[in-house]
Amino acid sequence: MTQDCSYNELYALQVLDDSMEPEFPAKCVIVIEPSEVCASGAYVIINVDGERLFRQLMRDDSGQEQLVPLNPQYPTTALAGTNHKIEGVIVQRNIRRKIKHYKPYEHNSHLAN
Template identity: 35%
Template sequence: MVDKNSLRAAFSERLHEALNDAGVRSRGRGVDIHRHLKSVGVIKTTQAISKWLNGEAIAEADSMVELCRWLKVRREWLEYGVMPKKENEERDNRETSNVSNVRRMHHRFGKVPLISWVQAGAWCEAILNFEAHDPDMWLSCPVPISSQGYALKVLGDSMTNPGPGRSYPAGCIIFVDPEAETKTGDRVIARVPRTNEATFKILVEDAGRQYLRPINPQYPIIEITEETHICGKVVGSFMPE
């Protein structure tokens, strides 16, 4: 499972780095953060902000957006360490740049549940109720995602690229949007026949037939049949530090 303490500590380090880059004073910067957030209508206690700076907590979505706007850094970088740091730097996250193709009016930034692969398979049939789930099992999504979105932790190496190129090694966190339209070439979550679990593959087409292809060539390509269910599109990812 995701090491929450490591995520919090890494977020704190990046927050301090961004504050340093922005010229915010080292002593009393918690007060400066509080003052700025209050000026834009985001009310947080000084105790909460102190936890961000000390690696004890990660800022909530409303604070994260304002911190990134104030410090002029990308949310993906501040929250998860996904490069590049600045908005005007060249983007190397293909999924994030493709988010504009998703219908934004039904999407939002926010927290989504980190679920198991068995639960992801069940998600294809009915949206499960995670409102009462452990709050530590919710992750802030760095890209727009529908209210039915969720996160998964990659298992195994079928989506690990042995050479150069996009790779999703074991432990990588992926964000899945069940409402996003899928097309050939997209990374998708699918439930294949005779199993309750979901699988993570690339949707490909050849001679009029569709397949699920792993990135790692050591794994077989799966033909899509009438019993195969595409559960959602992977719209973002990050590798916990």
């Protein structure tokens, strides 16, 4: 019997808005590794109450989680009391063939604005 491993395969999405600028400008391509876990400071694709978001996940010392947009024109979202699930972590960004890699399993809190 063979098992389908496609749920572990990386996939790409195009950023459609400016909520994560300047690090992730609109129309750049991000590569996502399917995962439900990550370190604080990782960039994630997450489903919150039925809405799919691309944000930076931050955890404080007490374990409280919030989603932080890099563009200050967008609100920060507290995850307490929501139905949420991390769908994947961003491992790469491509802007006009300029590639940058990210380490989603290491603490990156210094990346937040």
